[in-house]
Amino acid sequence: MPQNEYIEESIKKHGRRLDHEERKRKKEAREVHSRSAHAQKLHGLKAKLYNKKRHNEKIQMKKTIKMHEERNNKHKSDDQPVQEGAVPTYLLDRENQTRAKVLSNMIKQKRKEKAGKWSVPLPKVKGMDEAEVFKVLKTGKRKTKQWKRVVTKATFVGEGFTRKPPKYERFVRPMALRYKKAHVTHPELAATFCLPILGVKKNPSSPMYTQLGVITKGTILEVNVSELGLVTQSGKVVWGKYAQVTNNPENDGCINAVLLV
Amino acid sequence: MGGETKYHPYVKPNRYKKNDPAPPVKPPSGTTVVAQFKSLDGDVCGPPLNLPADATPEQLALLLNNLLQNEDPLPYSFLVDDTEIKTDLHLDIIHGLGRSTEDQITILYRPQAVFRVRAVTRCSSSLTGHTEAILSVCFSPDGTQLATGSGDTTVRIWDLTTETPQFTLSGHKNWVQIVAWSPDCSILASGSMDNTVRLWDPKTGKPLGDALRAHSQVITSIAWEPMHLNENCNRFASASRDGTIRIWDATLRKVILTLAGHTAPVMSVKWGGEGLIYSGSRDKTIKVWNPNEGKLVRTLEGHAHWVNHLTLSTDFILRTGPHDHTGKSFATKSEAFAAAVARYNAATADGTRKERLASCSDDFTIFLWEPSTGKKSLTRMTGHQQPVTHLSFSPDGVTLASASFDKSVKLWDGLTGTFLTTLRGHVGAVFQVCWSSDSRQVLSGSRDSTLKTWDVKNKKLRHELPGHADEVYSVDWSPAGDRVASGGKDRILKM
Numbered sequence: 001m002p003q004n005e006y007i008e009e010s011i012k013k014h015g016r017r018l019d020h021e022e023r024k025r026k027k028e029a030r031e032v033h034s035r036s037a038h039a040q041k042l043h044g045l046k047a048k049l050y051n052k053k054r055h056n057e058k059i060q061m062k063k064t065i066k067m068h069e070e071r072n073n074k075h076k077s078d079d080q081p082v083q084e085g086a087v088p089t090y091l092l093d094r095e096n097q098t099r100a101k102v103l104s105n106m107i108k109q110k111r112k113e114k115a116g117k118w119s120v121p122l123p124k125v126k127g128m129d130e131a132e133v134f135k136v137l138k139t140g141k142r143k144t145k146q147w148k149r150v151v152t153k154a155t156f157v158g159e160g161f162t163r164k165p166p167k168y169e170r171f172v173r174p175m176a177l178r179y180k181k182a183h184v185t186h187p188e189l190a191a192t193f194c195l196p197i198l199g200v201k202k203n204p205s206s207p208m209y210t211q212l213g214v215i216t217k218g219t220i221l222e223v224n225v226s227e228l229g230l231v232t233q234s235g236k237v238v239w240g241k242y243a244q245v246t247n248n249p250e251n252d253g254c255i256n257a258v259l260l261v
Numbered sequence: 262m263g264g265e266t267k268y269h270p271y272v273k274p275n276r277y278k279k280n281d282p283a284p285p286v287k288p289p290s291g292t293t294v295v296a297q298f299k300s301l302d303g304d305v306c307g308p309p310l311n312l313p314a315d316a317t318p319e320q321l322a323l324l325l326n327n328l329l330q331n332e333d334p335l336p337y338s339f340l341v342d343d344t345e346i347k348t349d350l351h352l353d354i355i356h357g358l359g360r361s362t363e364d365q366i367t368i369l370y371r372p373q374a375v376f377r378v379r380a381v382t383r384c385s386s387s388l389t390g391h392t393e394a395i396l397s398v399c400f401s402p403d404g405t406q407l408a409t410g411s412g413d414t415t416v417r418i419w420d421l422t423t424e425t426p427q428f429t430l431s432g433h434k435n436w437v438q439i440v441a442w443s444p445d446c447s448i449l450a451s452g453s454m455d456n457t458v459r460l461w462d463p464k465t466g467k468p469l470g471d472a473l474r475a476h477s478q479v480i481t482s483i484a485w486e487p488m489h490l491n492e493n494c495n496r497f498a499s500a501s502r503d504g505t506i507r508i509w510d511a512t513l514r515k516v517i518l519t520l521a522g523h524t525a526p527v528m529s530v531k532w533g534g535e536g537l538i539y540s541g542s543r544d545k546t547i548k549v550w551n552p553n554e555g556k557l558v559r560t561l562e563g564h565a566h567w568v569n570h571l572t573l574s575t576d577f578i579l580r581t582g583p584h585d586h587t588g589k590s591f592a593t594k595s596e597a598f599a600a601a602v603a604r605y606n607a608a609t610a611d612g613t614r615k616e617r618l619a620s621c622s623d624d625f626t627i628f629l630w631e632p633s634t635g636k637k638s639l640t641r642m643t644g645h646q647q648p649v650t651h652l653s654f655s656p657d658g659v660t661l662a663s664a665s666f667d668k669s670v671k672l673w674d675g676l677t678g679t680f681l682t683t684l685r686g687h688v689g690a691v692f693q694v695c696w697s698s699d700s701r702q703v704l705s706g707s708r709d710s711t712l713k714t715w716d717v718k719n720k721k722l723r724h725e726l727p728g729h730a731d732e733v734y735s736v737d738w739s740p741a742g743d744r745v746a747s748g749g750k751d752r753i754l755k756m
Contacts, residue, residue: 082414082434082435082436085412086393086394086396086411086412086413086436087394087396087734088396088397088438088692088734088735089396089438089439089479089481089482089528090528090569090570090650090651090692092479092481092502092526093526229688229689229709231688231689231709231710231711231727232727233727233728233730234727234728235711235725235726235727235728236727237688
């Protein structure tokens with residue numbers, strides 16, 4: 001172990017031997033033989049450890065050689081494989097608009113062919129009796145007249161709805177329970193849109209409820225789907241579709257429905 | 262009974278009765294207007310004339326034909342200060358614009374196409390055959406064949422007289438993005454997602470050799486050299502997503518030149534009639550190159566986002582070469598070459614009217630350039646609310662149509678870039694737009710699976726062509742004018 005840097009100093013002052021590089025190279029080449037002789041002479045635990053180390057070195061060396069050789073190889077699957085969803089050049093590298101918004105007409109066609117047209121998600125619904133839907137409203141000076149009823153469920157009244165004169169109004173539909181929009185889910189794409197209601201088509205419990213516009217679970221509504229941009233085969237724009245209510249709006253405060261495609 | 266109560270039937274006040282249209286104004290008899298005819302290029306034709314104030318466009322056309330000494334009477338449309346004379350000189354100009362009869366009026370005349378393309382009304386056939394979406398549809402320059410490229414890696418050639426498939430050209434390993442015909446209809450080039458271009462012989466359906474490999478990414482656009490610059494029609498340029506444009510020689514099947522300079526995918530390349538190549542790229546610039554030396558001539562900057570598409574005012578002439586509406590076929594190459602040169606010269610008035618280039622971009626605007634003269638744009642056309650994807654100059658170079666994701670098609674003046682009108686009707690993004698060969702009708706294909714034809718004169722919807730089940734990716738109008746082909750995601754080609 002040299003004390004101080006006299007070796008480095010002398011190298012700096014006088015340089016190295018003229019054949020230094022050559023000798024160094026040859027010495028390193030001879031090292032391989034001495035290593036292998038060493039490995040053969042060792043025995044016991046030392047041998048095992050040494051051999052393990054050498055094995056790892058060999059693996060690393062093989063990997064680097066293979067990587068260098070990759071350059072010369074020609075791969076058959078270098079080009080991108082043929083994928084689904086061919087797009088023309090002007091649509092390359094564009095994230096398509098939320099696909100949910102753009103409902104595919106082809107999917108619609110398939111669905112129509114598959115299932116019967118009028119199959120609904122909720123076929124059987126518990127019927128509502130009058131005591132549940134209406135609350136008696138006592139009127140009159142002595143609060144003895146009991147002919148008025150207040151609707152306790154969500155309702156839909158159309159635009160331009162005006163009440164009958166209060167004196168003759170039998171069914172009261174409170175403003176707080178009137179809804180104009182429904183959250184409609186498209187079953188295939190599992191995307192939900194908030195669409196305006198056009199009308200109540202059928203309430204399964206009673207035709208009287210349909211007339212009043214009462215919305216309960218299982219009611220079929222007609223909703224305005226123009227924002228989805230659907231077009232029929234003949235080129236007409238579709239703007240109304242049926243949807244069935246799936247929750248109890250009077251408990252939740254909103255109407256959730258499933259679109260009937 | 263005393264005096265009868267008079268019965269006054271209740272007359273409902275008609276609040277919604279429209280005012281009667283103003284009775285037609287007749288000029289006092291004998292008034293004349295001093296007018297001078299001026300062509301589009303600014304040449305004055307004939308001395309100022311005394312015209313009767315109630316001259317109709319037909320009478321004006323007669324007069325003009327006499328003045329120009331045309332052998333066959335050609336149809337013209339007349340404009341004064343950008344308003345067209347539709348019924349009567351007096352009604353439109355003096356009454357409409359409020360001009361006095363004392364000033365001299367300059368009437369601009371514009372030749373219209375002699376032939377008239379019949380409106381496309383119905384789908385004559387739906388051809389199946391492709392197993393994946395059709396990405397590109399292209400008619401041959403003479404209008405006899407149709408080639409389509411699709412996501413199922415094949416190119417198909419269809420016979421138009423029987424409307425059946427003719428050849429299926431397979432060989433590509435990935436989606437075929439673009440098909441392009443050489444102007445003499447002898448070679449069909451197709452570029453694909455597998456980074457190669459393949460050449461085919463459309464008459465026999467056989468490939469002309471193996472794939473041409475040189476690009477490292479998908480080919481986005483192919484443009485052939487116009488016939489009037491090169492009689493043999495053997496050179497074409499291909500642009501790719503790797504940012505380079507390569508010029509190939511089709512007979513030698515080798516790359517002659519590589520034009521590198523763009524730093525982003527090159528979306529569109531066009532070989533201009535003046536011998537320059539224009540390339541628009543997603544790095545927001547358009548570069549003008551000299552193909553013979555391979556040098557960059559100039560860079561046109563101005564867009565704020567990707568440049569999507571380029572179109573030239575002489576596009577239709579360059580694409581169709583020698584073929585025009587008469588449907589004449591040429592016996593020898595030199596005949597065809599001469600006809601192509603003549604047509605090009607007629608379109609550019611022997612070099613006085615320079616080629617104009619229009620470019621559209623994702624920044625919702627369109628720029629109009631005159632690339633051979635300068636670096637500055639002529640006009641910037643704003644108005645769209647979504648990226649503009651496709652542009653098309655009318656065959657006579659006078660109007661420009663633009664299609665955009667905002668569901669509208671806009672028409673602009675091709676010479677100055679002023680806005681003409683918006684055509685609304687689609688409910689989904691409009692993908693492609695193309696013109697009929699007489700420049701009177703525009704066809705647009707959209708994501709909502711319909712095609713619509715619009716009348717340019719009345720600026721109204723002419724016909725709706727529904728029937729596709731899914732998005733329409735590509736439309737083309739045959740140069741011969743009798744057919745329209747459209748293909749899209751539903752894999753059906755409709756004619």
